[in-house]
Amino acid sequence: MSVKKIIICDAIHEKGFQFLEKESDVEVINAAALPKDELLKVIADADIAITRSPTAVDSKFLEAAKNLKALVRAGVGVDNVDLDGCSKRGIIAMNVPTANTLAAVELTMAHMLSCARSFTNANNHLKIERVWKREKWYGIELYGKKLGVIGFGNIGSRVSVRAKAFGMDVVTYDPYIEPSKATDLGVTYTENFDDILGCDFITIHTPKNKETVGIISHDEVAKMKDGVRLINCARGSLYDETALYDGLKSGKIAFAGIDVFSYEPATDHPLLDLENICVTPHLGANTVESQEKIALQAAECALYAARGVSYPNALNLPIKTEDLPQDIVPYMELMQKMAYFAAQVNRAQIKSIRIKTEGEVSQYAKSMLTFAVVGALKDSVGDKINYVNATYVAQEKNIDISFEEIPHSSSYHNKATVTLTTQKGVTTIAGTVFEEVEQRIVNINGFGFDFKPKGKMIVFKNKDVPGAIAGIATLLAKRNINIADFRLGRGKDDDAMAVILVDEAIDKQTLNELNTLDSCLWVSYAIL
Known part of the structure; x- marks a missing residue:
């Protein structure tokens, strides 16, 4: 190794x-x-x-x-x-x-509340200037106000859910999502950007690219409601900062909550001179x-x-995952993991790699096949295999590769399956993704499971008889190998399969000993 x-x-x-x-x-x-x-x-x-x-x-x-x-x-x-x-x-x-998703969501809500109630100014007035003047700090309520959300990905969608909990009416603009993703959460979806500009609050949650830099500039501010409140906890430059300054200075923009700037650190920025703005030093992930x-x-x-x-x-990658719908990319990764898993479980010369995609992901089957080929051949080819040459390498090795598209799935909203045929036999592994990012393997060779494709795993097929699990656990305990998780799938013909997540690496001697157990039909070891 x-x-x-x-x-x-x-x-x-x-x-x-x-x-x-x-x-x-x-x-x-x-x-x-x-x-x-x-x-x-x-x-x-x-x-x-x-x-x-x-x-x-x-x-x-x-x-x-x-x-x-x-x-x-x-x-x-x-x-x-x-x-x-x-x-x-x-x-x-x-x-x-996605690691900082919740942190960014909660910071956005903090800025939204500050935009409504001027908390930072009121705090400074009392704490620093020692002035108690309640009448100076009248704010507005979030309840009943309309929030415009630009970008409805991981962060924008979660901000929307929380805003609705405050009783806000939420509308989103995002040309790269299915409208149902918003409407299923009770959020209005619009294709007209002017609908966003007519909102009481506007928050932006997009990547920084040619399309989004300056998406809010002087023309857009001019179309906004008088007294609009703007939040940006995403990336600097999405709001044109000159337009933002002018809007805040004139009062067209009542208040702004800004965490990010075009150039950072922004310790000498003109926006810092304004009273009607709450600023933080890029704390989205902090x-x-x-x-x-x-x-x-x-x-x-x-x-x-x-x-x-x-x-x-x-x-x-040659397949531009950033251009794919957000919920499709995890299936690409899952397909490669399952193929790599199958190749480790079924170690022998590969004859064919076949994938099947069910549901909305089926339209991306051809791209997913490339990921499957890279996963399946990684062990045997090593660093020589990549997403560019995967199909060519398979052809050189006389490996038959193919994909099947099924527009509708009977068991899951979306499902991906890889079948690896080698000189030893056939291994079929199926998986799905829950809540956009939670990858799961749900079936191995007809045995139902539900586990994450990660870690060190023993795959153990056995006769479904009393004492089988105890025998495995006892043997591993003797070798001081800790079991982190144990998933069991039962078949129709008096047999079963276990996927055992362990903390320590498994050597050949341990596999040989597991193979000698009376209940064992076969055993393999895989690392993901």
Whole structure:
């Protein structure tokens, strides 16, 4: 087993380090405290890098990182990452877009309440100036007001739900979602941006790109209601700051809540001179819980990449995942994981790789097949397989690949299945995704399950007889192997299958001993 080197270039929460350091197939290099010129000297041998805002992934960085296969930006924004440069060098770049979701949602609500009640000004008036003047700080209620939400992704949708709990009437503009995603939550969906401009409050939750920079400028402010209140806890430059300043100065915009600026740190910004604005220094991800999630998810992405299992939230694949509907991308990743899982369970020369997609995801079956081929061939081909050459490699190896599309699913809203045929036999694994991001494997060779595709797993098929589970547990206990989870599926022919999540790596001797149990029909080991 080759050991991959993961270099951590910037400070992350200690739980991220702990997650990686317990894995025997990776070596962790902590370079967070190194000056950036020193970092360039130690990065040459790294296979995977984890970075944050302080590290510029520019031409100097990429030239120094001669062995780099993947890069994880521990956070949402990738403004400091040269994605084109990564692509030219075959480096897959990933980010961690959902770890700070709740933190950003709650900060948005804090700014919304401050916009309504001027909490910060009232606090400063009393605490700093020591003036008790209640009549100066009349605000408005959120109840009954109309909120316009620009962007209805992970954050925008959750802000909407919370705003509705305050009794607000919510309307959203997002041309990249199905309207039902909003209407199912009781939110009005509009294709007319002017409907947003007519709201009492407006908040924005979009990525920063050519389409969204300056999406609110002078013309849009002119169309707004007098006394509108604006919030931006997403990215700087989405609101034209000159237009924002002019609107606040004139009173057209009654109040604004701003967490992000075009250029940061914004310690000398004209907006700071205005009274009718609440500002924070880019605190969207600044909660203890969020930092832990960011570190753990970044570490998990790095581990997946090191093992070649998958590349979560990849930003520069030939298949542009950022252009796909948000709820489709997890199925791409799940398909690759299931194929990789199947190849480990059924270790032999592969004859065919077939996938079946059911439900709305079926229209993306061809793209998902590429992910399945990469997953299935990763163990046998290694770093030579990628998303560009996957089908060609399969053809060279005379592996038959195909996909089946079923527009409607009988058991789940969406379902993905991969079937791997080798010289030893056939392995079929099916999965689905709950609540947009929760990946689950729900079936292996006809045995029903429900478990996350991650970790060290023993797959054990056995006769469905008394004592089978006890025999497994006893043997693992003798070898000091801790069972983290145990999932059992029962078949129709007096047999059963167990998927056992363990904390320690399983060696061949342990597998051989499990195979000698009276109840055992076969046993395999897989790491995801």
